[in-house]
Amino acid sequence: MKRFSSSLLVASSIACAAVASAASRPHYGGTLRVQMRDTPQVLDPASFSSPACRSLWRLVFETLVELDQHGRPQPLLSASWQSEPGNQRWRFLVRSGVLFHGGEALEAAAVVASLRNGNPEWKVLQDRDTVVIETNSPDPDVPAKLALARNAIARPEGGHLGGTGPFAITEWVAGRRLRLAANPTYRGGQPFLQAIDVEFGKAERDQLMALDLGNADVAEIAPEDIARARAQNRRVLDSLPGELMALVFAHDARAPGEALVRSALPFILDRRAMSDVVLQGGGEPADALLPNWLSGYAFVFSSAANAAPARQPRPETPQGSPLLLAYDGSDPVSETIAQRILLNARDRGVAIQIASSSGSSDVRLMRVPLASMAAPVALDELARSLGLARPPSTTSSIADLYSAEKAMLESGRLIPLLELRTAVALGPAVNGWSMLPDGTRGLENVWLVRERP
Amino acid sequence: MGLRWGKKRPVSEENMAAVRHTSLIAGSYGRLLFCALILLSQPALASDWREPETQLAEEIVHVNGPGVISLEINNRSSISAAAVEEIRRALVSLLASRGVRVWLADQATSDVKIFFSENLENYVWVAEIRQGSGDLRVVLVSSPRSRPTPTGGNLTPLRIEVSALISQPSPILDAAIVEGRPQRLIVLGRTVVALYEFRQGRWAVFETLPIHTTNPLPRDLRGRIILRRDHLFDAYLPGLTCRSTASTALSITCLPGDEAWPIETADTGVSAFFSRTQNFFTGALVPGIGKQTTAPAFYCAARIPQPNYTLWLFTGVEGEINILDGVNHEVMRGVGWGSDIAGTRASCRSDRQVLVTSPASEGADSLEAYGLSNGTPVPLSQKLSLSGPVTALWTAQNGDSVTAVYRNLQTGDYEAVQLKLACSQ
Missing domain, CATH: 3.10.105.10 (Dipeptide-binding Protein; Domain 3)
Incomplete structure (x- = not known):
């Protein structure tokens, strides 16, 4: 019984290996190859100031609070928080059931230790599963400050810092290379990517060459080259000027x-x-x-x-x-x-x-x-x-x-x-990449569609 | 950050566009659409700006004191020109009531320039006040920004009617309307099932049922609400099935497992297994379609009955469309469809159609209706542009409408809408 007409087969023959990106659901698997100009020497969230580096640490380390796209604080490792009248004393309830990459459970003590390192001007105390922060003067912005990179929650694991994020560090060569592997038990769901390989210290022009040769999936673009990259019909994502x-x-x-x-x-x-x-x-x-x-x-x-x-x-x-x-x-x-x-x-x-x-x-x-x-x-x-x-x-x-x-x-x-502005050019396989107005890259939901040979 | 006022949203061109769009909609969703219309049109009221207008007027009076001023308005925001004119009139009136008269510049003792600006979260209104040759004084107030809504294309030969359901910051996996008095809405979220009642022109939550699970749920989480006859509903999540009680004291029981999910509607009698850790159906069908018990792994399925058999369309994880009819399996590539499709039927036609996602612009999706003509997909509607990517698209229980959820890229909220196909005039 043949129920399909020939016209359907004509439609089928318009072969296209790659799929449309925006309306496609994410695919799992693959390694994202990233090149960056920065050369971080220390794998410490407090030292990551550029949007590119911040984007990487967010994959590994998390904060008690994160900011949404409007800059409003939202819970992350903290389940909830409240301030006492006067905004000088804040209480953050640590989320339960969160695991570090090494398997240890996140506890308030680890949060207190991390926050004391990055904020010597704060008094940070533990009250069972709650972290108490006291400031010298009224500070209505404590929740938003907890979303800063320096307030990432980390603990020493196997020679480097471990976090609770969707990716774990598997290789780190200071100033040269970082390799991340997906955390399959991440509470927000296993990442779509299997791994991310980052090469540091690459000039922007070299990055574009690597992108063109298929040796990288993402290349940074210097501000003065953004217009040219667009004129070359590259897939460019840029930030607002910031x-x-x-x-x-x-x-x-x-x-x-x-x-x-x-x-x-x-x-x-x-x-x-x-x-x-x-x-x-x-x-x-x-x-x-x-x-x-x-x-x-x-x-x-x-x-x-x-x-x-x-x-x-x-x-x-x-x-x-x-x-x-x-x-x-x-x-x-x-x-x-x-x-x-x-x-x-x-x-x-x-x-x-x-x-x-x-x-x-x-x-x-x-x-x-x-x-x-x-x-x-x-x-x-x-x-x-x-x-x-x-x-x-x-x-x-x-x-x-x-x-x-x-x-x-x-x-x-x-x-x-x-x-x-900060900008990146994306290779054809990259989907789900987002860039916040401040230039922070949303790598956690990236997925790949490699063309089949 | 900044000051927050009230619960009403200010007017914007998007809101006005939404009102114009929804005002075209008619048909069997009359009441729901009417209510959606009311909800959407509320922000258009001039009084929405009353609080920032009052505060800015008071700030100006505080700095300037009573007297005669010149007033210049500059709009650097997305507020429409018509709304700006209304605000200007209101400000002039509020200032007059506080002893500040707006007059010609050469007869004024102060020059006031007002700028309507905006940042990520708020409208920011700035007044620069210069009294004679004195220093420039600046006062600022802020007000939460509004959100845009989907805009529809033109309407031939079918048009996609949109009824707004709910909007929330957390993901909406599915939403199902339970007909009755009052009408109810069941909304499946990542960690909760929320029940709403339609009262006084809006959906109001009356019960929330938490979903307890110890296993991590997948990142691109999907889920389904299926209404049942012997109890209210079943909720399907990857590796988890939740069943509501039949009693009036509603509760749900969630059990881990791999129960197959009904595809399209429960009435089709076809179910499929969903991956526990990822975002697609594995392809195993229960009991199957004719002789076929498997399809390539797929995201969505829709059926289009033919005179003597039923064609099933599956959007494959490799971007292809697999077409099964119980015997044959054909693969269609390059039609530009997205991962999500859902079957439905226009009220004026006897055949069934599918609503299909496709990329629009800047990460947003659009929806378009297709039918099959001699086995070839034929577009039947203009594209409905959404303000973000579609995250869920399911055929409703009655098979005649579709529930779509998209993530509004400007607000970050998840917007659930009900879609129905109607014939153009």
Whole structure:
């Protein structure tokens, strides 16, 4: 009995080995091959600041709390939490039934030990299956802070740190290689991938070559190459502009002339040309510390800055005292922007020189990734990274956040230049990859469809 | 973070679009659709903005004091132009009631610029206030952002009608409507079965039944609710079957095991075994389709009865469509269907159709109705674009509608909707 018509077989013959990705359910198995520019030397969540590294540690280590895509705290290793009136004492109930990769059960004692390491300013106590956190002053953002990388819960296992996440470490060569294997008993379900191989220390152009040759599934793209990669019809995923590039002064101005130069610099530096020409749209000019998509008010600082140039006198650099600028020489983006800063300054008669060492510099060109998608915590961490004091606030209101950021900008210790995007190019086999607005990659739900030979 | 106000959602263009879309819908789902319409249209009320309007007006008055101001409005948010105009009018009125009059700039003692902006979670309203040549003062308030809803395509020759059921942050594996007075809705989640009643124009939860399991559930978790005649329902999860009691004091008992799940509806009499640790049916069929007791491992199945036999479509884990008729097995590739399909029937037609997922854009999916003509899939509707990927698609108990769940990429919430095919005019 033949019940199928020939036209059906015609449809069948339009063979296509790969399947549509978005509407397809995930496949299990396979090894994801990742290359990264970073060269982490220590497998310690507290040292992972870049979005790329944070994305890796999230696979291995978990926190009491995680942030959802709106930056709102959600339970992870904590089943619930509550604060006492005044937001100075918090209680987090540790989730039961969670196992470390080595098989030991997660207990409050391990959580306390991890949190004490990363937060010397907190008093962290155990009360049976509850972790109690006491802060020196009212802090409404403790739950969001617990989602930071440095608050990952880890314990020593077989020579390195073990976590509770969906992947376990099977090989680690500092600065060179990391191999992760799926945790089949993970409480959130076995990961789709069987393993993830990560090679560190690869320049972006080498990564793209590996992607093209089929030797990698994911390649990072430098901000200035994002537009080109799209023009080449690559599968590009990029973040919103969020990584702050700023000039950070090592000390307060020591002479009136230096103070004048500092106040004039924001109007001398052509940030629009840096973003549009030098970085080819891989960044946006920044007048604020937090991007507008995170704060909602960054444009207020832009309008204030744009109103000011007319009132600025032409700066005069004191004779014999050029500003000494330092930057990370191993970072091509920093090098390119530093050269543009020198060019802009020279055009306006301001003397800036490259410092021979960072220790002797007056000002550093720094890149600081967003540490959190909760705006108050992101601002806190930014202040911590830049060595600035963040004015204390007792609420999480938008007005308090604005006031704190305004005070930091008015400290005269830094000049925001750009907000950079981060981006990756994906190979044809990769599905389920997601990227949060801050550039953190969602690797936990990635799955592969390899073309059949 | 930020301030939170009230429970009503502010108006947005998406909400308005949803209202326009749902207002086109008619048919046997009248009451449900009407209620969905009410729910969707509520945010369009101008009064939704009352709290932020009041707070911003009070902040401006606090900084400026009574007097005459000029007012400039800048919209940097997704709030519609019409809504912005309504807000402006309301602000002018609120300011006037507090002694601040809005007038021409050359006669004003203060210039006030208001910006409507937004961040990840909230709308952020900013007022820049400059009194004469004094310093710029800035006040800010925030308000939770709204969520978009699916938008439908045009309607020939079949159209996909959408009825919103529920929305929640945690995954929804399946939802089944129990007809009666009042109407009830059973929602299967990862760790709980929730029961809702339709009262006063909305679904309200009245009972939750926890699901206890000691084994980890798979990552791309799937589950099914099957309504029963001798008790309320069975819930199927990978490696776990839960049965409700028949008594009025409702409870469920969950037992580990590999009981086969009914495919499409319980009335087809065909069941299939589901993988304990992954996200697909193994392919073993009980009792089978005609002489065929196995199919390649598959995600979903749908049947399309023919005059003398029934064709079964299975979306295979390798991306292929397997077609079984009880004797033959054909493989169809390259039709661009996604993993999820569900059988249904348009009220105006005697044959059955399938609703099929396909990739749309930016990680979102769309749904489209297909029929079979001489064994060839034929699209019967325009695509219904969803705001995220479909995570569940099951034929409803009566076989005439489909329950779809998608994850809204903008809100992160899981949205359950009921879909029905209707004929275009």
